[in-house]
Amino acid sequence: MRISVDQSKCVSSGQCVLRAPEVFDQQDEDGVVFLLDNAPPDSLLPKVRLAEQVCPASVIRVVE
Amino acid sequence: MVDGIDGRESAAPVYPMARLNRCPFDPPPELYRMQAEGPASRVRLWDGSIVWLITRYEEQRALASDERISSDSARPGYPHVSEGIKARRLSAPTLLTMDNPDHDALRRMITADFTVKRVESLRPAIQSIVDGLIDSIIVDGSDFDLVSRFALPVPSNVICVFLGAPLEDQGFFQERTRSLIDRASTPAETARASIDLRGYARELLDTKRRMPTGDLTSRLSALVQQERLSEIDAVEIVLSLIVGGHETTANMIALGTLALLQHPEQLAQFRAGTEPQEIAGAAEELLRYLNIPHIGRRRVALADIRLDESVIQAGSGVIFANDIANRDPRAFEHPDDLDISRHAEHHLAFGFGIHQCIGQPLARVELQVAYETLFRRLPGLRLVSSIDEVEFKTDMINYGVWSLSLSWDRGLT
Numbered sequence: 001m002r003i004s005v006d007q008s009k010c011v012s013s014g015q016c017v018l019r020a021p022e023v024f025d026q027q028d029e030d031g032v033v034f035l036l037d038n039a040p041p042d043s044l045l046p047k048v049r050l051a052e053q054v055c056p057a058s059v060i061r062v063v064e
Numbered sequence: 065m066v067d068g069i070d071g072r073e074s075a076a077p078v079y080p081m082a083r084l085n086r087c088p089f090d091p092p093p094e095l096y097r098m099q100a101e102g103p104a105s106r107v108r109l110w111d112g113s114i115v116w117l118i119t120r121y122e123e124q125r126a127l128a129s130d131e132r133i134s135s136d137s138a139r140p141g142y143p144h145v146s147e148g149i150k151a152r153r154l155s156a157p158t159l160l161t162m163d164n165p166d167h168d169a170l171r172r173m174i175t176a177d178f179t180v181k182r183v184e185s186l187r188p189a190i191q192s193i194v195d196g197l198i199d200s201i202i203v204d205g206s207d208f209d210l211v212s213r214f215a216l217p218v219p220s221n222v223i224c225v226f227l228g229a230p231l232e233d234q235g236f237f238q239e240r241t242r243s244l245i246d247r248a249s250t251p252a253e254t255a256r257a258s259i260d261l262r263g264y265a266r267e268l269l270d271t272k273r274r275m276p277t278g279d280l281t282s283r284l285s286a287l288v289q290q291e292r293l294s295e296i297d298a299v300e301i302v303l304s305l306i307v308g309g310h311e312t313t314a315n316m317i318a319l320g321t322l323a324l325l326q327h328p329e330q331l332a333q334f335r336a337g338t339e340p341q342e343i344a345g346a347a348e349e350l351l352r353y354l355n356i357p358h359i360g361r362r363r364v365a366l367a368d369i370r371l372d373e374s375v376i377q378a379g380s381g382v383i384f385a386n387d388i389a390n391r392d393p394r395a396f397e398h399p400d401d402l403d404i405s406r407h408a409e410h411h412l413a414f415g416f417g418i419h420q421c422i423g424q425p426l427a428r429v430e431l432q433v434a435y436e437t438l439f440r441r442l443p444g445l446r447l448v449s450s451i452d453e454v455e456f457k458t459d460m461i462n463y464g465v466w467s468l469s470l471s472w473d474r475g476l477t
Contacts, residue, residue: 011168011418012175014183014425019409021180031175054410056420058129 001045005033006059015054020047024060033059076114079107079383080359088456089323089354090400095119095388104371107383110247115143115381116374117360121395121412123371124384128417132367133382135419137161142364143381145461151251152244152258158300160419167418173293174301174422177226177280183425186226190429193221194437202441202474207448210468211318218434219313219427223306226426228279229268234310237261241307245461247359258303265302269295280305305423312356313427315457315464317434320350322454322468324435325447327402334404335439340432346404347431352411353402355387358463361415386412444473 003023012031016024023040024033040048045064052060081092098105103123104116118124127133136142137153138161144150153161159170176182197217201208208214220234240257243249249257269285276282281302287293324331334346360383369376376382390411391399397406414421421427439445447454448469455466 009168011171011420012178013420013422014178014180015409017180018425018428026179026181028179028181029176030172031179032172050407050409056129056414056416057418 001040001042001048002063003035003038003040003048004061005035006061007032007034009057009059011057013056015056016051016060019051019054020044023048024051076106076108079109079115079117082458083456088451088454089319089326089402091355091358091385091387091391095385096391099388099392102372102374104374104376109143109381110146111144113141113143113381115383116365116376117383117385119385119388119392121389121392124386124389124412125416127363127369127371127382128361128384128415128419130369131164132365132369133363134163134366135161135167135363136163137362139364141379141381143362143383145359145362146247146249148249148251148254149244149247149461152254155255155258156296156300158304159422160304164418170293170297170301171418171422173287174280174284177283178422178425180425183429186222186426187429187433189225190218190222190433191437193225194218194433195441197221198437198441206474207469207471210321210470211314211465212467214434214438215318215321215468216310216314218317219310219430222313222426222430223309226279226309227268227281227302227305228272228277229281229306233264236264237306238310241311244307245311247459247461261303261306262299265299265306266295268302269298308421309423309426312462313430315356315462316351316354316427316431318465318468319354319356319463320347320431320435321438321445321470322447322451322465323350323354323402324439325445326451330402330404331439334435337404342404343432343436344428345407347428347435348411349402349404349406349408350431350435351413352390352396352408354463355390355413356462356464357413357415358387359461360385360387361419384412384415386415442470442472444471446471 010032023037025036052062081094083092099119103120104118106114107117197214224231240261243253243257268281272282273285284298288295288298363382365376365378365380367378393399414424448471457464
């Protein structure tokens with residue numbers, strides 16, 4: 001699985017960090033998302049898919 | 065005007081509708097009927113205007129993310145809540161009523177304070193506020209009003225700490241907030257409350273300019289000094305965080321407690337849960353099930369938008385009814401059951417799209433700490449009288465209970 005995020009549209013809700021903290025984190029200065037791992041193991045797929053779904057600004061893309 | 069000529073407009077029911085007295089946790093029956101018929105229905109508002117009500121989950125998510133939909137309350141066709149709330153909305157632009165790019169630029173001025181990490185670092189302070197309030201309930205005896213002794217002071221104290229405001233100011237802003245969220249408030253009443261709260265916010269910003277204390281208000285003051293933020297925007301941000309930061313969570317604490325007490329098997333499961341993930345999951349399900357904002361999220365269409373067999377025309381008011389969308393069987397199995405072990409994280413209680421509640425990480429931690437501590441430290445917690453005697457906040461823009469008389473087993477502590 002490969003993940004990408006569009007930081008320019010992130011609204012810093014933090015929902016991705018709550019759902020998949022192994023993969024997503026937030027910049028201290030503005031809460032904008034950044035990736036800890038852009039190709040995480042498939043075992044994390046359900047968590048990553050949930051993060052993608054709950055992102056209010058729809059900035060997370062997951063390609064399996 | 066496809067809809068204007070087929071008679072559907074004259075038959076449009078008035079929104080919002082009343083709930084059934086015997087189902088205080090469920091949305092009004094009319095909303096279930098509408099959702100079964102299709103994703104969008106025509107409803108009539110207080111001022112006679114006819115607008116689109118979006119009742120299904122998927123369509124609500126899609127439209128809340130659609131750039132052809134605006135939150136700008138100054139645009140013609142915007143579906144205002146009441147005359148008094150319309151006057152307040154038109155008196156100053158806020159994050160809630162801004163479109164992009166203005167919205168994201170302003171929101172990013174304050175999002176550093178709402179990161180998951182930053183809010184988690186406040187958990188011990190929130191726990192100590194919650195424990196202090198429970199201590200005083202324990203000292204005073206076994207009967208108490210949950211709202212005035214716990215549900216309202218918890219988030220009021222937390223927002224004071226968060227903003228660096230004096231704790232003794234809560235009575236002042238609780239009273240003004242109450243007037244801002246009442247659909248029966250006149251424009252004069254909402255104006256007076258807004259003026260008072262703006263004056264308060266301006267004074268707090270001024271105090272923090274002279275004596276910064278490392279909180280959000282101090283940072284906003286510094287941004288104004290550096291001319292990176294206008295004073296008007298800073299004042300509106302502080303005002304919105306005060307208004308949105310205590311009463312919503314207070315209602316969620318009280319109504320969530322009542323919902324658990326009314327579902328003994330769920331309460332038993334909640335008490336048995338020991339993992340933080342179980343407590344967090346229960347809070348998410350209560351958010352989905354209860355929906356404190358119960359008059360829908362308000363928008364206006366900027367272009368014609370095709371939806372199913374209808375066209376939402378440019379200039380039409382659009383309302384996302386989050387309460388019924390969170391009961392959509394297409395998104396949640398057995399949606400009318402409270403089930404704290406289900407996965408409810410994709411609920412729409414905080415809204416969806418760029419305007420999703422900025423305070424949600426803080427609200428989540430407050431709810432987790434409040435529910436867990438309340439049921440752990442007050443064994444045998446129960447309603448003093450029957451639920452029929454509980455008064456619900458039916459006319460407020462935020463749903464909840466006015467008071468909740470509870471009792472617990474003193475001998476067991």
